[in-house]
Ligand SMILES: Cc1cc2nc3c(=O)[nH]c(=O)nc-3n(C[C@H](O)[C@H](O)[C@H](O)COP(=O)(O)OP(=O)(O)OC[C@H]3O[C@@H](n4cnc5c(N)ncnc54)[C@H](O)[C@@H]3O)c2cc1C
């Protein structure tokens with residue numbers, strides 16, 4: 053007897069950050085949900101993305117602490133890196149988090165989890181292994197895969213991507229990295245600090261989407277670590293020979309290495325999904341969605357990394373979660389909502405961290421006639437001095453009247469500090485709101501407050517203020 057057709061309210065395809073968030077919230081509201089996953093539960097972030105990369109960076113920071121101990125009065129030492137144990141640490145962190153994303157946990161929540169490849173057969177029907185699903189609404193959350201550039205010789209050369217990097221049996225002696233985006237930059241620092249030689253090649257500017265004033269701090273830190281950076285450099289061909297892997301650059305130089313990591317961006321993961329049968333449009337940017345994440349087929353949403361077009365926003369785990377929240381509002385409660393475009397924090401988890409939110413200086417100048425740029429250096433912060441974390445600065449962009457438009461922070465724990473500014477941008481707060489905030493001493497958060505207060509610099513000497521003070525003084 054063939055299996056009956058499943059008729060849930062919601063069918064979610066993909067159990068990564070995006071799909072899991074939708075499924076868990078829908079199940080919490082008692083909505084019947086089917087979740088289809090063909091690979092590992094947890095998707096990219098848990099298995100080959102955020103979690104292993106941050107665990108590796110943490111190991112790298114631990115190694116670096118040995119080298120940086122001497123200013124604290126503790127003898128510095130060359131750390132002995134035991135690669136199998138570093139790998140075990142990364143695997144341990146993944147294993148510690150994995151139960152949260154497991155099929156067993158989702159089953160217990162009431163989600164019907166199907167471990168199979170999903171494919172639409174028409175606009176209302178999906179096949180997943182033996183199961184046929186006719187759901188009221190579908191959510192496609194199939195993520196992305198590494199995009200490999202068409203460089204001559206690359207396809208014939210063994211190379212790594214984030215899918216294979218975290219299971220390397222041995223530490224690379226000399227790692228060539230193609231791509232200076234978040235993956236390339238974070239992994240350059242991690243592997244360098246863990247003892248590999250690292251050479252990074254980027255065709256444009258390092259972290260090209262970020263304010264170059266801020267990335268300059270990070271580039272300098274990477275170079276201090278010993279990462280060899282070739283920005284604005286095109287690679288003409290790749291080959292492997294007796295001396296290892298060779299990148300031939302357009303400027304005539306050759307770079308050699310033992311391993312090559314390709315970190316040149318992502319390609320949407322929609323092959324074999326039957327999108328044409330489903331009436332869903334896709335282009336190279338991803339599944340085309342409107343501002344509420346609906347596809348051309350109004351019963352089907354596209355969320356997370358697989359969503360494309362002008363409305364989807366960045367490929368980040370917190371954006372995947374944000375998308376999931378919008379779909380819940382829209383599909384379950386019939387409430388409208390749009391993808392957030394401005395109050396979106398972005399963080400590079402290197403040392404120093406680099407975090408941005410809202411408009412940068414260039415974008416703000418395009419949209420506003422007059423802006424103010426406020427800055428505060430980490431070196432002027434007592435906690436930063438105590439911890440010897442004095443490298444970095446905060447740069448805040450406001451309107452002429454002090455409304456906060458955006459902020460960029462390069463320095464220790466920037467990824468945590470940026471939340472205050474995200475709230476400010478989201479709620480349209482002004483520097484006066486931060487000026488009046490009590491911030492604990494001594495914390496790095498004071499960097500944020502000092503930047504906000506610097507808006508008023510000069511006013512203490514203003515003739516108007518002085519006049520008001522002298523009038524008030526007359527009253528005793
Ligand atoms: C090295 C690295 C580090 C990163 N670090 C960060 C970070 O620090 N912070 C951050 O915010 N973001 C980070 N990201 C980005 C983040 O990992 C992604 O934005 C996020 O994981 C996307 O989640 P998703 O659910 O959209 O997709 P995915 O996690 O890719 O999930 C998609 C799932 O769909 C499944 N699937 C695909 N097709 C089918 C099908 N036909 N049938 C059934 N199942 C299917 C896949 O197997 C997969 O499990 C990083 C990315 C990388 C590569």
Ligand SMILES: NC(=O)c1ccc[n+]([C@@H]2O[C@H](COP(=O)([O-])OP(=O)(O)OC[C@H]3O[C@@H](n4cnc5c(N)ncnc54)[C@H](O)[C@@H]3O)[C@@H](O)[C@H]2O)c1
Nearest residue numbers: 201231232233234235236253254255315316317367399400
């Ligand atoms: N901390 C974080 O939030 C974090 C960390 C890692 C990854 N991610 C996300 O994962 C996704 C993938 O990151 P990514 O760094 O691979 O992609 P990306 O698209 O952000 O950056 C890729 C970089 O590779 C360069 N490039 C492309 N082709 C090249 C070539 N032929 N030669 C040299 N350089 C080339 C591009 O100019 C670009 O700078 C992104 O969406 C990113 O936001 C986020």
